Amino acid sequence: MELKPRLILRAVRLSVGTAEGEVGRTVVFEQGLNVLRAGNTSGKSTTVQAIIYALGLEGMLSPKREVPLPHSMTDRVTVGGIDQIVVASSVSLEIENASGDIITATRQVKTAGLDSTVISVEFGPAVTDPGNFPTSDFFVRRSGAAQREKGFHFFLSNFLEWKLPQVTYMDGSEKPLYSECLFPFFYVEQKHGWSGLPPRIPTYLGIREVGKRSFEHVLGLDVFQRILMRQRLKSNIAEMEVAWRSVLSELQTIARTAGVTLRGEPRRISDSLDENFPIFTASLAGEWLPIELAIDQLRQAFVERAAQPVRKAEEQSSELEDELQRTEESVRSTLVALSLLMEERGVLADQERQLGLRLDALDEDLQRHKDSALLVRLGAKHVKSLAVDHVCPTCHQDVNDGFDISANVMTADENITFIERQRSTFSAAREDAVRALRSIQVREKSLRVTLAGLRRQVRQARDTLIGPSSAPSLADIAERAALQDQLDRLLENGKSLEIQRNELQSLALRHKEQTELLAGVAKSDLSDSDGEKLDMVERHLRRQLRRYGFDSLRPEDVEINRETYRPGHEGYELGFDLSASDMIRVIWSYLFSVLRVGEEQGGNHLGLLIFDEPKQQETAQESYRQLLHEAAEQGQRGSQIIIATSEERGSLIAMLAGTQYNLVDIPEGEKILAPIQT
Amino acid sequence: MVDDCGLDSSVSLGFPGISMSEFEALEELFAAAPGAVFSRRDDAIPGDLRITWRLSVLCLVLQRFRGNKSTLENLHILWWSVRSGETRGLFLRWLDGDKRPDEIIVRFDPSLAVTVDLALGAGLAMRTNTGAIALLPTGLALAVDLWSDADVLVEEKTFLSKLPRSLTQRALKELTEWN
Numbered sequence: 001m002e003l004k005p006r007l008i009l010r011a012v013r014l015s016v017g018t019a020e021g022e023v024g025r026t027v028v029f030e031q032g033l034n035v036l037r038a039g040n041t042s043g044k045s046t047t048v049q050a051i052i053y054a055l056g057l058e059g060m061l062s063p064k065r066e067v068p069l070p071h072s073m074t075d076r077v078t079v080g081g082i083d084q085i086v087v088a089s090s091v092s093l094e095i096e097n098a099s100g101d102i103i104t105a106t107r108q109v110k111t112a113g114l115d116s117t118v119i120s121v122e123f124g125p126a127v128t129d130p131g132n133f134p135t136s137d138f139f140v141r142r143s144g145a146a147q148r149e150k151g152f153h154f155f156l157s158n159f160l161e162w163k164l165p166q167v168t169y170m171d172g173s174e175k176p177l178y179s180e181c182l183f184p185f186f187y188v189e190q191k192h193g194w195s196g197l198p199p200r201i202p203t204y205l206g207i208r209e210v211g212k213r214s215f216e217h218v219l220g221l222d223v224f225q226r227i228l229m230r231q232r233l234k235s236n237i238a239e240m241e242v243a244w245r246s247v248l249s250e251l252q253t254i255a256r257t258a259g260v261t262l263r264g265e266p267r268r269i270s271d272s273l274d275e276n277f278p279i280f281t282a283s284l285a286g287e288w289l290p291i292e293l294a295i296d297q298l299r300q301a302f303v304e305r306a307a308q309p310v311r312k313a314e315e316q317s318s319e320l321e322d323e324l325q326r327t328e329e330s331v332r333s334t335l336v337a338l339s340l341l342m343e344e345r346g347v348l349a350d351q352e353r354q355l356g357l358r359l360d361a362l363d364e365d366l367q368r369h370k371d372s373a374l375l376v377r378l379g380a381k382h383v384k385s386l387a388v389d390h391v392c393p394t395c396h397q398d399v400n401d402g403f404d405i406s407a408n409v410m411t412a413d414e415n416i417t418f419i420e421r422q423r424s425t426f427s428a429a430r431e432d433a434v435r436a437l438r439s440i441q442v443r444e445k446s447l448r449v450t451l452a453g454l455r456r457q458v459r460q461a462r463d464t465l466i467g468p469s470s471a472p473s474l475a476d477i478a479e480r481a482a483l484q485d486q487l488d489r490l491l492e493n494g495k496s497l498e499i500q501r502n503e504l505q506s507l508a509l510r511h512k513e514q515t516e517l518l519a520g521v522a523k524s525d526l527s528d529s530d531g532e533k534l535d536m537v538e539r540h541l542r543r544q545l546r547r548y549g550f551d552s553l554r555p556e557d558v559e560i561n562r563e564t565y566r567p568g569h570e571g572y573e574l575g576f577d578l579s580a581s582d583m584i585r586v587i588w589s590y591l592f593s594v595l596r597v598g599e600e601q602g603g604n605h606l607g608l609l610i611f612d613e614p615k616q617q618e619t620a621q622e623s624y625r626q627l628l629h630e631a632a633e634q635g636q637r638g639s640q641i642i643i644a645t646s647e648e649r650g651s652l653i654a655m656l657a658g659t660q661y662n663l664v665d666i667p668e669g670e671k672i673l674a675p676i677q678t
Numbered sequence: 679m680v681d682d683c684g685l686d687s688s689v690s691l692g693f694p695g696i697s698m699s700e701f702e703a704l705e706e707l708f709a710a711a712p713g714a715v716f717s718r719r720d721d722a723i724p725g726d727l728r729i730t731w732r733l734s735v736l737c738l739v740l741q742r743f744r745g746n747k748s749t750l751e752n753l754h755i756l757w758w759s760v761r762s763g764e765t766r767g768l769f770l771r772w773l774d775g776d777k778r779p780d781e782i783i784v785r786f787d788p789s790l791a792v793t794v795d796l797a798l799g800a801g802l803a804m805r806t807n808t809g810a811i812a813l814l815p816t817g818l819a820l821a822v823d824l825w826s827d828a829d830v831l832v833e834e835k836t837f838l839s840k841l842p843r844s845l846t847q848r849a850l851k852e853l854t855e856w857n
Contacts, residue, residue: 360763364833368725371830375730378827382820383800387730394799402723404789410720418722 005031005607006160008640010094010102011127014050016077016673018084023077023673026127029642030662032635033628036644037652037665043672044644045190046070048612052187054093054107056119056140056152060180061189063204067116072673073109079675086110094127097159104133105152107140115377117141119152146178153179162604165224166231167213170206174231178205181214185594185605188587190612190644197566197574198587215565218594219537220603222527233518237511244269244507251500255280256446258493259486260291272508280497282490291494298487305480310472317465320475324461331454338447345440348433355430359423366419372401373412526562533601534560537593541567544589544630548623552582566590580617588614588627595639609634610642625655632659726761732793734824735760735834737802740813741821742838743845747812750794752850757790759837766837773841 008031015024027036027047038044049068052058058068067074073089089109096102104126107119117139124133138152145151146164157164157179164176184199193200201211216224248266255262262278271277282294289297379387386392392399402409410418456478464474526534538560545555553569561568567590568574574586591609598605609631615624624647631641645652649665656663666672725731739756740746748756759769768781794811797803802817813821824831842849 364762365725367833368731369728371734372725372728372731374827374830375734375824378820378823378830379730379733381823382816383733383802386733386796386800390729392796392799393801399729399796401729402721402727404727404792406721406723408718408720409723412728414720415722415725 005638005640006098006162006604007606007608008096009051009608009642010096010125012047012051012054012094013092013127014047014073014673015090015092015676016073016086017088018077018079018086020079020082020084022676023079024676025672025674027664027672028128029640029664031638031640033632033659033661034640034642035628035652035656035661035663036642037647037649037663038644038670038672039666039668040646042646042666042670043070043072044646044666045612046073047672048187048610048642048644049189050091051093051610052183053109054091054105054119055156055179055183056107056145057180057183059141059178059205060183060187060202061192063202067109069109077673078671092127094125098161101159103159121152121155146176160606162606165213165217165228167210168208168231170208177207177210177213177217178202181205181207181210182218182604185214185218185591186608187610188591188612188614193612194584194587194614194616197583198591212565215594218603218605219533219598219601221530221533223530226521226527230518230521233514233521237514237518240507240511240514241269244272244504244511247500247503247507251497251504254493254496254500258282258489258497260490260493260497261288263288266504269508269511272504273512275501275505278501280494282486291490291497295487295490295494298483298490302480302483302487305483310480311476312471312473316473316475320461320465320473323475324458324465327454327457327461331451331458334447334451334454338444338451341440341444341447345437345444348437348440352430352433352437355426355433359426359430362419362423362426366416366423369412369415369419373416376412531562533597534562534565536597536601537565540593540596541586541589544592545585547626547630548585548588549620549626550582550585550589552578558586581619581623584614584616584619585623588630592630592634595634596637599634599637599639607639608642609639610644612644613646614643615645615647621651621655628655628661629659632656632661636660727789729796732789733797733800733802734820734831736790736793736797737813737817737821738824738831738834738838740803740811741818742841743847745812746818747806747810748845749810749847750791752845752847753794753811754786754790755784755850756845757787758784760834763833766833770837770840 009029011026011028013024013026015022025047036044036047046069049058049070050073052060053067053069061068069091072078073086073091075086076083077086078084088111090106090111091109092104092106094102094104101123102125104122104124105119106122106126108116110116119138119140120135121138122133122135124131126133138150138155139145140152142151146153146157148154156162162179164179166174167177168174181201184201188194188198199211199214201214203210207213213224213227215221216227252262254260260280260282263281264277264279266272266277280291281288282291376387383393386399390398390400400407400409401412457475460475460478464471464476467474541560542555542558545558550558558567558569558574560566561571561573564573566573567586569577574583578586588611595605595607595609597603599607614627628643631643635641647655649668653663726735736757739753739760740748742756743752755769759765771777794803797811797817798805800816801814802820803811803813806812825835
């Protein structure tokens with residue numbers, strides 16, 4: 001099956017400028033197996049690292065922000081046997097995607113005035129066939145490189161038609177998977193890459209189960225789809241919770257206007273599954289009754305009252321005096337409660353204001369640190385010694401940021417995180433204060449309503465008591481009016497309360513359904529086709545182990561762990577129980593198996609594998625020969641394999657006999673960075 | 679002697695409800711816990727002490743004065759005003775002629791003196807014969823670059839652009855005198 005890889009490396013060019021002229025080299029790659037042969041310390045690794053650097057992917061190796069290239073690219077280089085200072089250096093990489101589009105990415109390594117976080121992309125084969133191509137600049141190694149339009153990794157994933165999936169981060173957020181987490185499947189670096197089971201996926205980016213997510217994406221496992229499904233269900237559930245909350249708050253508003261309180265008020269959406277809750281209760285003669293009962297009693301009381309004539313003031317006087325006293329007492333105690341509440345509100349409001357001021361100040365300070373981080377770039381142009389090197393231009397001593405007040409100062413980035421953390425604490429505190437304020441306001445309002453009612457009662461009782469004794473009792477009339485009013489309000493709002501309650505229940509039912517679905521998806525793991533893919537990886541792994549002469553265990557006892565997707569034995573990851581050279585064989589076999597299955601079964605493998613010095617630990621010559629043959633066979637199937645080796649030329653050619661390959665041979669004694677004749 | 683909780687309370691420790699054996703158990707627990715590790719952390723500083731920030735803002739401010747130069751006194755006034763939302767608002771209102779006697783007065787900030795020294799040393803500015811601080815071409819170039827970059831010092835530039843075209847020394851002096 002001839003499948004075009006997603007990414008073909010066409011050529012890489014390294015160039016280093018010195019006072020004595022330029023050194024560098026262009027290495028042209030072909031499809032299939034490429035062998036880059038050169039002596040030790042001649043710059044093979046530099047060439048391979050340059051590919052990673054040009055793609056802005058050094059983050060796959062370590063979280064450090066240093067240029068991952070040796071000092072011959074950054075500091076000093078030997079030209080014609082003489083040490084020269086590197087004045088300017090850059091790398092260019094020409095790549096092709098599956099649709100045949102070719103671009104060239106150029107990134108500065110060390111060039112005064114040019115930013116190494118910028119990758120210039122020329123839309124054409126600028127290395128192998130230079131011309132005037134349209135150019136565009138993208139940034140890397142800064143936040144947003146993977147998500148913003150001007151970010152290089154955003155551009156690259158589009159160019160590779162590589163839809164990076166959303167994954168969950170440690171902080172619970174969802175963002176796309178970083179390309180840095182996928183490249184360990186395509187590239188084994190010389191220094192650390194062979195020391196343990198691959199892939200060495202960077203964990204510092206804070207992605208949950210990053211190793212599994214990357215593997216699933218590379219082989220396009222359905223598990224990934226299930227995880228997406230899970231995420232979708234989760235977001236549905238969250239939406240229903242929001243809707244439920246808004247219906248509940250509407251219901252609370254209606255209840256308040258109707259003078260109804262809620263008993264058994266639901267706290268969580270699942271509480272609404274019971275259609276009988278919340279119970280609506282209304283206050284009748286100081287007692288809280290369910291609304292239906294209250295309506296009945298009100299009706300009855302109203303009918304009874306209507307049947308009797310309005311009483312005269314004198315008939316009621318002694319009764320009224322008692323009541324007046326009681327009511328006045330209630331007015332006083334309500335006033336006390338109210339003033340306490342207002343005091344509390346004052347304190348909280350003050351607290352909230354203070355927190356707001358503090359947050360504003362933090363925001364301003366934060367902006368300054370962010371600005372100064374950006375300003376270093378501009379400063380580099382005009383005041384390099386102070387802005388970048390932090391050295392006083394006059395006395396040449398260190399002048400660090402904030403030296404006025406401290407000798408050990410956080411870097412701008414540390415300071416930014418520090419302030420952001422403070423910010424989140426303070427804003428949480430402010431949210432708390434706001435919430436408390438809101439609840440106090442509600443309580444205050446209800447106390448005021450109660451107070452107004454009590455005052456009205458006092459007034460009416462007084463009016464009746466001081467009025468002519470034969471006049472109709474105002475209190476009696478007012479009581480009738482109040483009864484009528486309460487009854488009307490309950491009747492009017494009872495219906496809409498019920499509608500809202502039903503709405504709450506139906507949301508809760510749908511919520512339950514989605515939650516159950518989620519539980520179902522959460523339990524199931526690998527689909528059948530996932531299982532087949534993993535079986536295939538396992539078969540290819542065993543086949544190759546046999547081919548390379550692995551003998552620490554029986555190859556058929558090595559398995560792919562269905563949980564971690566990594567090679568293991570009896571449930572344990574392969575490790576110390578292997579001889580060093582068998583470990584190397586496992587690494588070869590595993591990465592080639594993933595490549596093979598990716599190529600046969602589809603997925604997101606780039607169809608590319610780069611091994612930097614795979615002959616480690618005195619690997620037997622025959623094993624190495626088999627690896628080269630496997631690589632060539634895989635190359636014939638359409639993948640691009642790049643192997644950098646210092647194997648002696650004669651024996652290398654003998655081992656490669658009978659295969660198709662492209663040999664880039666740097667003669668003994670020559671360096672990759674060789675003078676360029678212009 | 680055993681109390682209602684079933685704990686040995688024969689030894690009184692002055693803490694109701696906690697017996698000796700519980701104390702011993704706690705002591706053991708603490709002894710077994712890993713020791714606390716304190717590591718030195720660098721100090722957080724206010725953003726306006728970052729060298730790039732202060733040099734940049736100094737150049738921006740100087741560039742707003744007539745002839746790109748100002749006395750140290752007036753520089754202090756603008757340095758004070760540019761640094762917080764409150765003082766920026768206050769200063770703009772003063773320029774509008776709305777000044778109230780109870781308002782805070784300008785504070786002189788020692789960090790400006792250091793900033794000016796740095797700028798002199800870095801060749802961004804120079805001291806004239808009269809003692810005024812004037813921008814040099816490098817400083818002016820930095821200021822121009824800063825104006826053309828829309829992403830940095832947004833607040834500061836918004837404020838400065840609300841000031842009159844070029845500030846005269848006299849106008850400023852009048853502004854901060856109370857009589």
